[in-house]
Amino acid sequence: MKKSLYETDEAVIEGIRRSDERALAHLYKLYFPMISHFILNNSGTDDEAKDIYQEGVIVFYEKIRDNSLELTCQIKTYLYSVCRRLWLKRLAEKGRFATKLDDSDSFVPVEDDTLQHEEQERQFGVMGDALEQLGEPCRSLIEDYYIRMQNMQDITDKFGYTNTDTAKNQKYKCLQRLKKIFFATYKPEV
Amino acid sequence: MLEYRAYEEIERYLNGQMAAEERAGFEALLRTDARLAEQVREHRQMLQALKAFGQRQDLRQQLNTIHSQMEVEQQPATPNGWKVFWNRHRQTVAVAASVSLLSVFGTLWSVQQMKAPVQQQTARYVELRREVERLKKAQTAIINGINDASKPATPRPAAFSGTGFAISSDGYVVTSSHVVEGADSIMIENKAGSKYKVTEVYRDEIHDLSILKVTEDTFEGFGKLPYTFKDTESELGEKVFTLGYPREDIVFGEGSLSSSSGFEGDTTAYQISIPLNPGNSGGPLLDDRGNLIGVISGKQAGQEGAAFAIKSAYLMQLINELAITGQVQPLILPKNNTLSAQNRPQQLKKLKEYVFVVKVYN
Numbered sequence: 001m002k003k004s005l006y007e008t009d010e011a012v013i014e015g016i017r018r019s020d021e022r023a024l025a026h027l028y029k030l031y032f033p034m035i036s037h038f039i040l041n042n043s044g045t046d047d048e049a050k051d052i053y054q055e056g057v058i059v060f061y062e063k064i065r066d067n068s069l070e071l072t073c074q075i076k077t078y079l080y081s082v083c084r085r086l087w088l089k090r091l092a093e094k095g096r097f098a099t100k101l102d103d104s105d106s107f108v109p110v111e112d113d114t115l116q117h118e119e120q121e122r123q124f125g126v127m128g129d130a131l132e133q134l135g136e137p138c139r140s141l142i143e144d145y146y147i148r149m150q151n152m153q154d155i156t157d158k159f160g161y162t163n164t165d166t167a168k169n170q171k172y173k174c175l176q177r178l179k180k181i182f183f184a185t186y187k188p189e190v
Numbered sequence: 191m192l193e194y195r196a197y198e199e200i201e202r203y204l205n206g207q208m209a210a211e212e213r214a215g216f217e218a219l220l221r222t223d224a225r226l227a228e229q230v231r232e233h234r235q236m237l238q239a240l241k242a243f244g245q246r247q248d249l250r251q252q253l254n255t256i257h258s259q260m261e262v263e264q265q266p267a268t269p270n271g272w273k274v275f276w277n278r279h280r281q282t283v284a285v286a287a288s289v290s291l292l293s294v295f296g297t298l299w300s301v302q303q304m305k306a307p308v309q310q311q312t313a314r315y316v317e318l319r320r321e322v323e324r325l326k327k328a329q330t331a332i333i334n335g336i337n338d339a340s341k342p343a344t345p346r347p348a349a350f351s352g353t354g355f356a357i358s359s360d361g362y363v364v365t366s367s368h369v370v371e372g373a374d375s376i377m378i379e380n381k382a383g384s385k386y387k388v389t390e391v392y393r394d395e396i397h398d399l400s401i402l403k404v405t406e407d408t409f410e411g412f413g414k415l416p417y418t419f420k421d422t423e424s425e426l427g428e429k430v431f432t433l434g435y436p437r438e439d440i441v442f443g444e445g446s447l448s449s450s451s452g453f454e455g456d457t458t459a460y461q462i463s464i465p466l467n468p469g470n471s472g473g474p475l476l477d478d479r480g481n482l483i484g485v486i487s488g489k490q491a492g493q494e495g496a497a498f499a500i501k502s503a504y505l506m507q508l509i510n511e512l513a514i515t516g517q518v519q520p521l522i523l524p525k526n527n528t529l530s531a532q533n534r535p536q537q538l539k540k541l542k543e544y545v546f547v548v549k550v551y552n
Binding site for chain 2: 021024025028029032040041043045046050054057058061062120123124127128142143146147148168172175178179182183
């Protein structure tokens with residue numbers, strides 16, 4: 001992999017839009033040391049650094065894929081700002097209020113982006129729990145059909161149903177239960 | 191079964207699989223049937239959440255893969271515990287380290303300060319034997335002599351010199367034992383120019399004293415000695431003086447007895463405040479009335495006016511020991527002091543005949 005391919009921010013963004021995994025990998029490796037340094041300097045651990053950084057990259061990545069990001073600064077600054085925001089939040093949750101953050105870079109306000117991200121996280125957390133509660137084989141069935149977009153015939157074969165109708169019926173029941181569990185805990189706040 | 195059918199319909203509608211007319215019909219139905227509309231809304235949200243959830247999981251998976259790749263690419267992970275510990279506590283550690291460093295060096299420094307006076311006390315003791323400066327010239331002279339054999343050999347000057355004085359009229363002389371150390375032959379000479387060849391008959395290295403005897407056949411005696419020997423201690427502050435040969439001519443030095451102990455508390459010696467130089471060793475130390483109270487031996491390096499003299503009591507002890515060994519006949523010590531009533535110049539005039547420069551050849 002040639003690094004020069006993604007030397008500019010524009011090239012990286014372009015790569016992500018094209019779903020180029022190498023662009024993401026390049027971006028990820030490029031700025032991890034900076035965030036890791038920041039988190040470790042502000043009483044975090046390696047694991048927390050990884051966690052926060054991945055959140056940050058996800059926010060950036062999804063915004064780019066949605067075309068909903070108007071980047072007014074460098075990717076580096078944006079990532080730093082998001083991670084900084086997320087880390088402050090995490091510190092507050094841990095009951096440790098950082099009186100003074102040891103900033104190694106400038107940052108821009110990204111509250112809206114992180115709030116949106118947190119709402120999503122909450123939704124996904126509920127969804128993950130709901131799927132967990134659903135149990136097998138419902139879970140795999142739902143995941144295969146709705147997430148992995150496999151066709152009904154493959155699913156019928158995989159789960160050993162006699163015909164697609166039985167599978168569809170099964171899927172319907174599962175979805176019905178998932179819906180119940182999901183909406184029981186999840187109330188959209190936005 | 192009806193609900194199941196409805197589900198199929200809803201999904202087909204959401205996936206855009208309905209034909210135009212069917213779609214229009216379904217939408218018309220939605221407008222009238224609030225319950226159906228609610229179901230469609232929920233279903234849509236549900237499916238969106240599911241899809242986004244799946245995408246997010248994939249993305250996370252991808253990032254984790256990238257992360258582990260990155261960790262493999264980097265150096266084998268350093269011990270994490272220590273790194274975290276260091277990052278969290280490095281300020282504390284820095285403060286602790288600087289405090290301990292400070293106290294260690296502070297202690298060392300203050301100990302050093304306290305030791306400084308002690309160091310002065312352990313200064314060197316210097317024996318006042320004079321190394322004759324012309325030694326080098328003598329050597330070149332010899333080399334010249336070898337080169338030019340026709341020239342008659344010039345007499346070699348002495349290597350060291352000190353001072354000595356007579357203790358009995360029949361040819362016994364005292365000097366410091368370090369003066370005559372390693373001597374091949376010894377000559378003494380007084381201010382009047384009388385020269386005698388002497389040999390060492392007894393030495394006491396502990397008290398740094400040597401007794402020499404004139405060995406010349408033609409020797410007829412020094413005559414009556416004008417001073418006597420004191421065998422008791424002299425008082426602090428008493429005026430004392432000495433004669434010696436720190437250079438070619440005889441030199442008078444005066445001062446007072448400043449301590450009844452010598453170098454590092456040595457009780458066999460006095461400390462005296464007379465300026466002394468190499469060559470003064472072995473000279474007599476006399477008090478105001480002309481009693482001999484000591485023998486000059488050395489001074490302390492780097493200390494002003496701290497010179498030392500062996501007490502005469504130890505000289506007497508030495509003379510007695512000498513008689514007991516039977517090497518020589520008992521000495522007849524002078525009994526009358528003819529100096530006591532005289533002033534200093536007259537005392538010196540008499541004295542200088544009995545004070546010799548001791549020349550040591552080796």
